[in-house]
Amino acid sequence: MTPLPKKKHAKARTRTRKAAISFSPPTLVTCSNCKELKVPHRACPHCGFYKQEAKDKKESAKPNGTE
Ligand SMILES: [Zn+2]
Incomplete structure (x- = not known):
């Protein structure tokens, strides 16, 4: 059936x-x-740039000891 x-x-x-x-x-x-x-998290189709820094991240506020 x-x-x-x-x-x-x-x-x-x-x-x-x-x-x-x-x-x-x-x-x-x-x-x-x-x-x-x-x-996001993909290479840029215009320039091929991949790595993207965080917006609020500052170079001076980088913790020392990591590389
Ligand atoms: Zn780009």
């Missing part, structure tokens, strides 16, 4: 569920080298 749905599966129910699954725009950050928008 073929398994069948016990109750009617309304189109509205499916469409309501599918409507909740929406695309979200990708998170973008500005490249610290060329100031173009890029995807």
Whole structure:
């Protein structure tokens, strides 16, 4: 015997569920080298720069002893 749905599966129910699954725009950050928008933790497509420093990190506040 073929398994069948016990109750009617309304189109509205499916469409309501599918409507909740929406695309979200990708998170973008500005490249610290060329100031173009890029995807975080990826190499910049404009200049190829990879390493990104934290915004609040200061050179003078670097703890000594690490390298
Ligand atoms: Zn760049």
